[in-house]
Amino acid sequence: MTTTNHKIRSVLLTATLVASVFAGTVAFGGTALAADLNDGERYWQGQTVRSQDVQYDESVQAQSGSVGNNVKLEVMQVDSDGDATELAKEVFTNGTGGLTLQTSGLSGDYRLQTAQNNYLIANFSVASQNLTASFDAASVDNQFDTSTQLTLNSRRAGYNATVTADGLSPSQLENVFDEGAQSPTQTQDGIAIDSIQSENLATNFSGIDAGNYTFTVEVNDTGATATADINVTEGGSAQSSFATDGVISEQRGDNASFTVNLTNTRSTTVTIGGDAVNWKANFTVYDNNTDGQVALDFNTYATAGATDPTTFVTAEGEDAVRTHGAQGVYSGSNLSPGAISDPIASGTYETTVGVGNSTQDVTQIVLRDGSxxxxxxxxxxxxxxxxxxxxxxxxxxxxxxxxxxxxxxxxxxxxxxxxxxxxxxxxxxxxxxxxxxxxxxxxxxxxxxxxxxxxxxxxxxxxxxxxxxxxxxxxxxxxxxxxxxxxxxxxxxxxxxxxxxxxxxxxxxxxxxxxxERTLEFTNLNSSNVLTVPSGETNITGETSIAPGTTFNVQVQSDQFVRTSQATVTSNGTFSAPFDFSNVQPGTELTVSATANGASAEVDGMVVEGGAVQTTTTAAETTTTTETTTTTTTETTTTTTTTETTETTTETTTEGGGGGGIPGFGIGVALVALLAAALLALRRSR
The missing domain is CATH 2.60.40 (Immunoglobulin-like)
Known part of the structure; x- marks a missing residue:
């Protein structure tokens, strides 16, 4: 269909009676009586205020009773203290002592009084009514996605309205707005909606010709006006399908999850099972969040004893699963309505999806025994x-x-x-x-x-x-x-x-x-249980029973300094903390300690002359676990330590080997070390 443009003038007319100052009143379809004059009342700019018998306010003055016929009255603007400040307008009572007062052009607080003697009749205020209008959806179609809301924003509530539209008949407009709580009635050019209390008016454009439409909203007694545009497109055919092409495999007793795609529809029918498995469930899914998909969880265990599919099929998020009419659970060789006592058996369950009574896509849910x-x-x-x-x-x-x-x-x-x-x-x-x-x-x-x-x-x-x-x-x-x-x-x-x-x-x-036991110990101690630490960058290492990933601090203390470094337990139960002793004199005595949540270790140490210590650890660990929980573990660890000194001779030491002298030391350094050891022994003996 060729898209056409229609200019629709939707006039929201508050139902009021517009009365002439000179003549009586004329009533139109969708209108209501003018506002009555009352002391302390607030009126909306544009409203007509009327009184059949204007009376003095006897609560604040001795003057009482009717004002009289053809008496000049003043509408005085007042300040925050209620004192009259300037004249806003003059009016006369009519020949029977009544009054018709137009509020157009007024805004603020006012005092109605007699022009002679300034006797008070009533205090009132006038506020202007603001109004904006917009459709929640910029576009709808006339077959599937037909619904949206017309949102009206105004500081006023409870006003009446009439909607007219060029190109649409009053009956068509009535159908558009006849979805929500509002109750439209037809007028000569459109529809009237009384006492609008909600900001959102439900609309449905099903069957409306495709085209661009402009709605003009006008409040009857105030003249407040707003417009809203919407595009109506030609709707396509409704389709549904499964999001994946392959079968859905799961164990019996678990949850089978799958997703349904929807096009040009917000609902579709899903059927699981059939004659081949002597069990069937059918239900309707709803795409409430309008994203074109419904993700479903099918609890195969919960099928036991269930007669309603909503017991075992749920939709994620805002979407929903419901049953209608004959939809439900069927079982037995003739698929009669009713449940089975156990969860559905292992097997292949044909699963279909389709809008209405059609089948538009097919997949399979394959259930296997768990273990x-x-x-x-x-x-x-x-x-x-x-x-x-x-x-x-x-x-x-x-x-x-x-x-x-x-x-x-x-x-x-x-x-x-x-x-x-x-x-x-x-x-x-x-x-x-x-x-x-x-x-x-x-x-x-x-x-x-x-x-x-x-x-x-x-x-x-x-x-x-x-x-x-x-x-x-x-x-x-x-x-x-x-x-x-x-x-x-x-x-x-x-x-x-x-x-x-x-x-x-x-x-x-x-x-x-x-x-x-929670244990922690340092490695690489010499035969005197002293941890010798080479000057320069090095690692202090150890072993622990604590879980890998645990972090703790290693502290090195001497008479001149306290240094701390963090260590992390590795997967093979070792740890390493980096330190730099480049500026520490060889022979400096140390106390090396560590505490890790209940496990602790402390050893004596000494800085010795030498370069960086490189430690290479190779570990191979294999664990085999069977259902009978028999575990076989093979672990091989080879550690090689290389120490380089500043002398021209480089010595390499491999743990497990033996030889004369002190590994890693030259003659001069050995003498220093022996002297330091003697001093340390002397200190201990004291």
Missing amino acids: VTGAQVWTHPRTSTANLPNEVSGLLENVAQDDSIAMQDLAVVQVSASGLYGNLTSQAQLDNGTGDPYALNFTQTNAGANARGNFFNGSAAEKVYFDEQNNTFFAVVDTQSNNIEVGDDYRASFKIAESSPLVSQTQTANASFSVV
Whole structure:
């Protein structure tokens, strides 16, 4: 259709009676009576104020009763104190003692009084009515996206209105505005809307010819005017489809997620299943946020006993899922209305989407049996429950695989299992109770003969993270809680019992870990347990049982200085703190210490002459975990240390080898070192 332009003049006329000063009154369709004259009243500029019998205000003066016929009155502007300041206009009462007062041109506070003797009749005020109008949507079509709102902004509320339009009949305008709470009535040129109390007037342009339209809004008794433009386009056919072409694969008991695309429609019908699987659910989805998509989550576990698809299908965000008419759940060989007792079985469920009664796209939801495949243990640096991350991704940034957990650190038990997450959504369900078929138990395995070991379950963990996307959940255990002690060995065991409708027999996964003392020690001490530190840039190293990622300070103190450097525990349990002793004299005695949340170490040290110490550590670690939680670990570590001195001779030392003399020392330096050692021994003997 060729687009045409129509100039529509929509006149919002407050229903008032415009009375002539000289003659009576004339009433039109959609109008109302003029405003009555009352003391203290506020009127809107342009309104007509009327009184059939003008009376003196006897509350402030002795004069009372009717003013009389053909009496001159003054409208005096008043200041903030209520005192008359200047004349705004003069009027006369009519032949019967009545009054018609036009407020056009007035704005502010006024006093109506007799011209003779200034007797008060009434105080009143006049305010101007502002008005703006706009459509929420700049464009709509006449088939699908037909609705929008006409927004009116004014400081006034409760005024009446009439809408007229060139090119549209009163009946067409009535259809446009006949959607919301407003009740339009037809007039000669358009429609009248009485007592507009909302800023938003609902409109629907279904069936209106395509074109550009300008609406002019005019308030009847004040003359306030505003315009709003809208473009109406020719609507296209409604279409819906699945956002992805491939099948939707998920485990039975989990949530299957998929997205529906919508074009030229805000709703479409979805059907899951059919005769081939003896179960079917159909429902309508709504694109309430008008982004052209509806993302759906299909909880396959919640299908058990459900007769309403909204029980197990939900839409994300503002979008919605509803059922209408015969839509619902059907089951059995003849697909009669009704539910099945267990979650729907594994299999292939044809899924269709279409507007109305049509099928416009087809996909498949393939459900497979879930399983419990294994468990393993990680360690996490000490932290409070309040400081644990909210998302599993944040947790995994700070874990390292290790089954020896230092006291005060966190043990993180990872369970790999699928088919759980349509029902297992809360940590409380891991309490080994009778209400759920799940259990995560922590049992001490080294309590000794005839002793009952420590025991707690998953509900006592600090936090549990469910990672449905990766068929995994993580239970975080604080080794300072649940009566855990240093030296304890634990078996973490997850099971889904045969009482679950998803399995025919109990499935389990186990993992073990030990709680060890929180230790910290320096490496590279000589035979006298003295840490020799070469002058220049160097690293002070050590080993610890604390979780990788833990940071702490290493301090080096002498009589002349105190220096501190931060160390971070690596994945193989070592740490290294960088220092620069370039300006420290060889022979300077040191105290080297470190404290890391309950673990500490302190050794004597000495600065010796030499260059930078380079330490290379190569570690290979392999861990294999099976469902029976048998772990085989192979670890090989080779450490090579090279020390360069300022002399012309360079010596290389490999740990584990032996030879004469003091490694890394020339003759002169050796004498200095021996002297320093003797002094240190003398100090200790004192």
